[in-house]
Amino acid sequence: MVNQWVILSVYVFSFLIGLPANLLAMCTFFKKLGDKPSPNDVLLFNLTVSDLLFLIFLPFKMYEAAVGMKWYLPQTLCSISSYVFFTTIYTSSLLLMAIGVNRYLGLAFPFKYRQRRRPMYATAGSVLIWLISASHCSIVFITVHMQETNGTANGTAPKTVCYEDFTEKQKRILLSVRLEFFVVLYMVPLLVCVFCYINCIYILYTRPHITKEKKQRAIGMALCTLSIFLLCFLPYNTSHLVGYSSNKSPEWRYYTLLLSTLNTCLDPIVFYFSSSTFRDTTRMSFLKVMRFRQWKAKDTTAEMSHVTNCYPKNSGTS
Template identity: 75%
Template sequence: PDAPPILAVYILTFLIGLPANLLAICTFFKKLGNKPSPNDILLFNLTASDLVFLLFLPFKMYEAAAGMEWHLSQTLCSIASYFFFTTIYTSSLLHMPIAIDRYLGLVFPIKYRLLRKPLYAAAGSIIIWLVSAAHCSIVFITVHMPDPNATLPKNVCYVQFTEQQKKILLPVRFEFFVVLYMLPLLICIFCYINCIYILYTRPRITKEKKQRAIGMALCTLTIFLLCFLPYNLSHLVGFSSNNSPLWRYYTLLPSTLNTCLDPFVFYFSSSTFRESKTVSLLKKWCFAHKKTKKSETELVIVAK
């Protein structure tokens, strides 16, 4: 793979994603101590997943800076890859209960309010972390699988595999595609399409709430289709061709951008995040800047 573009994407993701998610984690952490909603707990876990991803992203930066070679230990390669992939799938899975929470709240507003408890959201988040962590343990199994006939180079990290490794890895990746990607995607599509339909058939719902629902749906589907689809498609291609495609490394790049798009999900789905002091200041600055630009344009037109 061509290292400079890969490194550029990683650096851009890190510079944008880290401050945005630090802002979000501080906001949701404060809320956790003051009657958090199930949605706040799910979004807190989504933010935590993004931050863990960003903390291990420098290892990928190092790899790209070294010309896509790995000069550290294979154990460190396994650990970095494990957390890298675990957080990607934790994020995709967490979008599913967030969508379900919004859907049930609209369809069964009274019944669901009685059943909606933070404890259930916390338990669901723990289960999601465990499911993605258990699935991604295939990284350790694959990398450290004993193979006396292996002739793979030792200066790469989780890129090339022996035939014995492929026999285990490729079917597991296909299961990733079906269970950890397609299932959450289909559930999110169902929930958000129905949410938008319900909101637009109820005349008393404010225009702002309808716009937020559309924004939430578009952000989530963009993350699934733009960020997660290319990488997960490489699993399908690899399984059908019985080979790990070399171009799959490029499909990881959109997955990293997920950490930059998730803050938009936080904005559309959480009043806690929208009403935080920093976000409020940013909104005021943006509107003031826009207003100043408009005034300058009007003055130029008048002058002409």
């Protein structure tokens, strides 16, 4: 059985942590795009947009969990929220692959890369990634449309669940498409990232003139990216493989979707390791918060001292 409160708590945690972190990243990369952006900045900006779009629609999934995994909102909203939910997951995996390829090309072919380094190439690649993930996830609308047609023909009542309880005809189409998702939109990006980051680390450690800090950042980014693929995306995509082989979605698929939401909390760590601008912005924001807390603490202490001075201590006489 699916525990709705576990699902709701993870959704709330992802929303509260991911939203401010990605808003900070959005402000950082939006300013950078207006001042000589690099291809990496363009890709990171698109990754931030994907995470924020996911987080904007996450409250609908939070509402679904809060009312017992039922859907009492319009079915059109179910289709849109599910479409955005799945599209942004695969957009993130493809963008992480593109970021890894960009870093590998910059290290393996530094001179050719500098000559052909153009932000418009990264923009075109980002548009292509959005189109690939959006077109693949259009299966959501196709499936829901088939569901409505069958329901109308049989005179059944509207469903109170969102994107569940499929007919055999729907499952034949949906489970086959999910298997393609596993191969094309997960395994290919994962293998490309493994190849790129292993070679990046090898290149960095075979060049003695590269600083230790840069090598550590490369290892940190590689570990973080692979952790996202293995922790956030692997369980969910494994449910596609299991569902295809058993001809039904496994019940634990709900919990794999929870891990996918944590992607919005881990992506800012990728931003930190891959962008010096975001690192500087994060440090400045942290310092401002600490200074504000110190100022509030001093102000509170001064108020307490003032109150104490207004009431002198008892001298011992009555």
